[in-house]
Amino acid sequence: MTRPALPAGFLRLPVTHRALHDRAQGRTENSPAAIRAAVAAGYAIEVDVQLSADGVAMVFHDDDLDRLTAERGPVCARTAADLGQMELTGGTDTIPTLGAVLGMVAGRVPLLIEIKDQTGAMGETDGRLEAAVAQALAGYGGEVAVMSFNPHAVAQMARLAPDVARGLTTSAFDPDDWAPVPAEVCDHLREIPDFDRVGATFISHQDNDLTRPRVLALRAAGVPVLCWTIRTPEQEAMARRYAANVTFEGYLSALPA
Template sequence: MTRPALPAGFLRLPVTHRALHDRAQGRIENSPAAIRAAVEAGYAIEVDVQLSADGQAMVFHDDELDRLTAERGPVSARSAAALGQIVLTGGTDTIPTLGAVLDMVAGKVPLLIEIKDQTGVMGETDGRLEAAVAEALAGYAGEVAVMSFNPHSVAHMARLAPHIARGLTTSSYDPDDWAPVPAEVCERLRGIPDFDRVGASFISHQGNDLTRPRVLDLRAAGVPVLCWTIRTPEQEAMARQIAANVTFEGYLSALPA
């Protein structure tokens, strides 16, 4: 299986979590304003994607609209056009498509795309969101990588876009935090058993769990270890003792000279 290397920019530039969001400035997470701010600042960008009812990849974290908009219900029940009319609470932006975000970033900084689990239990997916991501990325020339907590999603990307670097988003998988994912699935995923099966070339691991033996073993084998989500310079200093890079929010991580 082809295993594309993680582009170098992801190891050089700190990664903004859901772009450079700041609600006080009207820049909502994953919004065009937050993406433009990250590009202008020169940071790498992490965004999340969910699937619209008509099969488009939408840049939005939650599977429900409730937390971030005045609307209610699942993202997957609305068309891309309808979602594109929904204003993000606290700002003036609406929910963008992945294609629109790619046009905004345009290769100026690296873009890390997290494919959100569509099953609720980290189960086998139907591949529709992954296909939408692969379609949006066709011909994109900038530094880009994809990742997911769901190994099935990463396996789909290996088939659909084998030339794009792919990784696993990983965690301590405390079952209390992951309901309704079954405890036995948490136990399995905790060991990162699918890394080779899906042809992953990196992981992005929970920042306060970086001393897990499996993470250290992957690092020792030369696998790039990114981490999430770092919220203070002090946390960053600790994380960088192990991680090759950080995904941050709530402060400005130092850019390389």
């Protein structure tokens, strides 16, 4: 299995969580305005993707539209055209496709794409979202990587886009925080047993769980450990004792000189 290394830019530039969003400035999370701001500032960018009803990868975090738009219901029940007309709350942007975001970034900064779980329980996926991501990435020349909490999604990306760096988004997987994911699945995922099976080359781990022995062992073995989500400079200083880089929001992480 091909295991592409995480591009160097992801270890050099702090990563904006859902792009450089700021509601006070009219930049909603994962919005074109937030993406343009991150590119202009010179930060790496993390975005999330969900699947439209007609099989297009959309840059949007939640399963449902309720929190971030005036619409209601699941993202996957709407077509890309419908989603592309929905205004994001807190700004004037609408929901972009992954292809549109790739065009905005155009290789100027690294782009980290989190593939959201489509099963509700971290189960086997049908591969539709992963195929849409792979299709959008075909021919893209910039620094890019994909990741997911669902190892099955990462395994699909290994099959569909073997030359794209891939990793696992990981956490303490407290079952109280992860319902309706079954507790036994949380117990399985917590120790990151699928890292080699899916051909991962990095993880992005929950910031307050970075001293977990499995995470420290991966780090000691040379695996790049990113972390999420840092919200203050003080948290960043603590996280960088264990993590190679941070995913941040709510303040401006210091860029390298």
